[in-house]
Amino acid sequence: MARHTSESPGRSRSGAAARQIDxxxxxxxxxxxxxxAEEMAVSLRRTAYSSIVREAMDFSCCLFDGQARMVAxxxxxxxHLNSLPLALTxxxxxxxxxELEPGDLLIGNDPYRGGNHLQDVITFMPIFVEGRxxxxxxxxxxxxxxxxxxxxxxxxxxxxxxxxGICIPPLKIMRRGEMDQNILKMxxxxxxxxxxxxxxxxxxxxxxxxxxxxxLELIDRYGLETVEAGMEGLIDYxxxxxxRGLRERIPDGEATFEDVIDDTGVVMHECRIRVxxxxxxxxxxxxxxxxxxxxxxxxxxxxxxxxxxxxxxIKAIAGPDIPINDGCYRPIEIVAPxxxxxxxxxxxxxxxxxxxxxRITDVLFGALSRLCPEQVMxxxxxxxPSYTMGGYSERRGRHFAFYEVLGGGMGGRLGIDGVDxxxxxxxxxxxxxxxxIELELPVTIQRYELVPDSGGVGEFRGGCSGRRxxxxxxxxxxxxLDERHKHSPWGLFGGGPGGKGLFRIISPDGQERxxxxxxxxxxxxxxxxxxxxxxxxGGYGDPRRRPxxxxxxxxxxxxxxxxxxxRAYGWTG
Numbered sequence: 001m002a003r004h005t006s007e008s009p010g011r012s013r014s015g016a017a018a019r020q021i022d023x024x025x026x027x028x029x030x031x032x033x034x035x036x037a038e039e040m041a042v043s044l045r046r047t048a049y050s051s052i053v054r055e056a057m058d059f060s061c062c063l064f065d066g067q068a069r070m071v072a073x074x075x076x077x078x079x080h081l082n083s084l085p086l087a088l089t090x091x092x093x094x095x096x097x098x099e100l101e102p103g104d105l106l107i108g109n110d111p112y113r114g115g116n117h118l119q120d121v122i123t124f125m126p127i128f129v130e131g132r133x134x135x136x137x138x139x140x141x142x143x144x145x146x147x148x149x150x151x152x153x154x155x156x157x158x159x160x161x162x163x164x165g166i167c168i169p170p171l172k173i174m175r176r177g178e179m180d181q182n183i184l185k186m187x188x189x190x191x192x193x194x195x196x197x198x199x200x201x202x203x204x205x206x207x208x209x210x211x212x213x214x215x216l217e218l219i220d221r222y223g224l225e226t227v228e229a230g231m232e233g234l235i236d237y238x239x240x241x242x243x244r245g246l247r248e249r250i251p252d253g254e255a256t257f258e259d260v261i262d263d264t265g266v267v268m269h270e271c272r273i274r275v276x277x278x279x280x281x282x283x284x285x286x287x288x289x290x291x292x293x294x295x296x297x298x299x300x301x302x303x304x305x306x307x308x309x310x311x312x313x314i315k316a317i318a319g320p321d322i323p324i325n326d327g328c329y330r331p332i333e334i335v336a337p338x339x340x341x342x343x344x345x346x347x348x349x350x351x352x353x354x355x356x357x358x359r360i361t362d363v364l365f366g367a368l369s370r371l372c373p374e375q376v377m378x379x380x381x382x383x384x385p386s387y388t389m390g391g392y393s394e395r396r397g398r399h400f401a402f403y404e405v406l407g408g409g410m411g412g413r414l415g416i417d418g419v420d421x422x423x424x425x426x427x428x429x430x431x432x433x434x435x436x437i438e439l440e441l442p443v444t445i446q447r448y449e450l451v452p453d454s455g456g457v458g459e460f461r462g463g464c465s466g467r468r469x470x471x472x473x474x475x476x477x478x479x480x481l482d483e484r485h486k487h488s489p490w491g492l493f494g495g496g497p498g499g500k501g502l503f504r505i506i507s508p509d510g511q512e513r514x515x516x517x518x519x520x521x522x523x524x525x526x527x528x529x530x531x532x533x534x535x536x537x538g539g540y541g542d543p544r545r546r547p548x549x550x551x552x553x554x555x556x557x558x559x560x561x562x563x564x565x566x567r568a569y570g571w572t573g
Contacts (some may be wrong), residue, residue: 021229026237029222029230030323033072036214037063040139041074044207049199050144051440052403055432058142060084061207063215065231066134068092069326072234078312079357079426080116080140083304085326087114087122088136091170097133100126103177105205108170109146111161111302112346117353118146118165119153119403121201123173125208127215129224135231137211139204144403145192149521151390151401153351154479156265156518159296160347166190174205192390192401239327243282245318246331250372254278257366258290259379261341261355262486264297265518270487271295273341273359277367286310286364287335288342298481298518300344301356303336309360309426310334317368317375352518354427355383355483361425362489365411369492374414378462378492378538380424381408382484385501385534389441391476402441405429409455409463409498409537411489418463418537420450420559442473451499451533452561456488457568458495458539459546464559465499465536469506471529478524482517484535495539496568502533543568 021029040061048054060080062073068088073081090113091106106124109115115122119142127135148165149155158164166187173183188194219227255277260270274290294300301309311329315322322328336343341356358380365376385406393400405427410418423429434445446469456462480503488497503515505522506529515522515530524530551569554560565571 021226021233025226026230026233029218029227030234032214032218033063033234034323036211037061037072037074039214040137040207040211041076043210044139044141044203047203047206048141049196049203050193051432051436052144053141053200053203055436056405056429058405058429060140062138063211064088064136064138065228066132068136069235071231071325073324075428077426077428079305079308079354080120082308082311082329083114083116084122084138084140086304086307088124088138090114091124094170095172097126100133101176102128103174104172105174105208106170107168107173109168110170111304111350111353113170114304115302116305117351118167119143119351121168123204123208125212127212129216129219134219134224134228135215137208139207141200141204143191143197143200145197145401147190147192150388150479151192151477152388152403152479154386154388154481155520156298156352156479156481157520158298158349158351159266161349162347164298164349164351192399234323235325235327237327238323238325239330241319241322242315242328243331245322246279246282246284249318249375250279250284250368252279252281253371255367255370257363259359259363259366260487261299261359262483262517264295264299265352266297267295271341273356273363275360275363275367277364277371279371283331283333284314285333285335288340289335289337291337291340291342294339294341294344294348296349298349298352299341299355300348300350301342301353302350303343305353305357306336306342306360307334309357310364312426313361313364317372352383352481357426358383358483373493376492377413377418378411378456378458378495378540379489379498380411380537381465381498381535382489383482384423384427385482385532387481387532388479389476391442391474393442394474404432404437406468406532406534407431407466408534409465409489411498411537412456412458412460412462412495412540414540415460417461418455420455420464421466421534422463442476443470444473445470446529450559451536452558453564454499454536455559456491456496456498456537456539457543457564458491459541459543460495460539461546461554461559462489462491462495462498462537462539465501465534467531467533469529469531472524472526474526476524478522478530479520480515480517480522482534485517489535489538491538492540494542496543498536498538501535504531505529506531544570
């Protein structure tokens with residue numbers, strides 16, 4: 001039985017440094033640290049080569065203090081950020097702080113050493129003052145390809161992690177500012193888009209160096225002692241806020257909830273995720289005992305992404321405005337039995353770990369709906385829908401790999417309808433513009449629209465899903481990843497389920513064939529159209545209580561059909 005908590009011996013809980021700094025200076029330092037993390041994100045986005053990083057912003061940046069505690073993060077991907085502390089703690093066992101030097105850069109993507117999945121490549125850079133490490137800059141980017149059996153490295157039918165691509169253990173790829181060309185050559189030889197990969201890596205390095213400049217400027221202005229006291233004070237402040245939020249926003253009690261994923265890509269039956277939440281005072285325990293064992297197929301989650309999903313949900317309820325750092329997570333204990341879907345162990349494949357993470361958020365909101373119903377949302381679309389495409393580009397004169405993530409419907413919640421066709425919960429990516437896709441790929445986008453009736457009915461409607469149809473102009477190989485094609489996203493308190501996902505290939509003569517939600521290496525021939533409909537979000541509350549003017553607006557704007565308006569909402573015109 002594995003237990004994880006952010007508390008550990010030796011960590012200051014309310015150290016003297018925190019008491020020595022006044023609140024105004026603490027606020028100024030906190031704002032500067034947060035701004036530095038956000039500037040890292042801007043730098044990475046502006047310098048990246050691949051559209052998955054540059055356009056979709058599938059990356060994350062954050063700062064750690066000299067004790068490897070997270071002190072600030074940019075508003076990027078929750079699934080990434082909250083697992084980075086596990087990675088840094090693990091890597092420093094192999095590369096102790098005392099042995100690091102200015103200009104060093106650590107790189108890795110091992111899911112079982114604090115990583116997410118192989119596509120998410122992490123870099124850590126120590127920041128020195130007077131020969132001592134005072135901070136770490138961290139950047140994580142989803143590389144467009146890391147090898148493996150399919151372009152874009154989506155392989156849902158794999159049976160172990162070794163088939164998913166190149167696994168980079170923690171390595172020192174830069175020493176004293178010099179790139180280790182042997183390591184770089186080895187990595188670039190194993191990916192399908194070496195130019196984009198190297199460009200994205202250089203973007204990550206630029207982001208880390210941006211953080212270094214801002215930290216050193218802050219120290220020049222306020223002094224090292226004050227900045228370190230500020231970091232300590234920010235961590236303690238967030239812990240205090242988090243404990244107060246738990247006391248005030250989540251009543252004491254225990255609640256259990258469970259849900260299933262459709263399948264894992266190899267195991268073709270549903271698999272269960274079960275959680276029991278126990279809240280007592282200013283602490284909360286999240287226990288996944290009863291969750292199914294890890295499976296063959298890509299839908300398994302190592303402990304890092306699982307931890308991120310739990311932290312996201314608890315913080316979203318206890319204090320969405322609390323500065324995000326190590327202190328937020330001290331009151332949270334996670335019990336995740338090893339060898340299960342939520343704490344997979346090597347050699348389990350985990351490329352599709354977001355399937356598990358999204359279901360974790362759903363079951364946590366489901367359990368907490370029994371303790372604090374006004375603070376939760378209905379089920380969302382179920383995973384991060386995505387596809388990859390590979391083939392030969394006549395225009396570019398070479399083979400290519402492309403990766404895109406899609407949006408689905410967010411669940412409804414008290415007072416607010418679910419957001420339509422968005423990146424919900426532990427995802428936070430952006431839409432890749434149609435023009436950019438058509439520029440990079442041999443495709444024409446025929447339609448990109450919301451799907452009527454895909455949002456679950458309710459007093460607060462679930463978000464609608466999206467549909468994207470694209471016609472390919474040359475033979476390509478595509479892989480797909482989605483969920484909720486068999487089991488609809490559930491509603492809460494009388495709300496209806498969201499619509500299921502549906503992927504199809506449409507031939508030029510109009511013949512259709514359905515694509516499995518986790519299909520790998522599907523040949524799509526020139527002239528065929530790929531139609532991708534993602535799942536919607538569940539509704540919240542009795543639909544008969546929805547105001548008439550909102551029903552009329554939904555009907556007028558195509559969010560619902562007249563049949564649904566009459567059947568679910570009692571619409572009489």
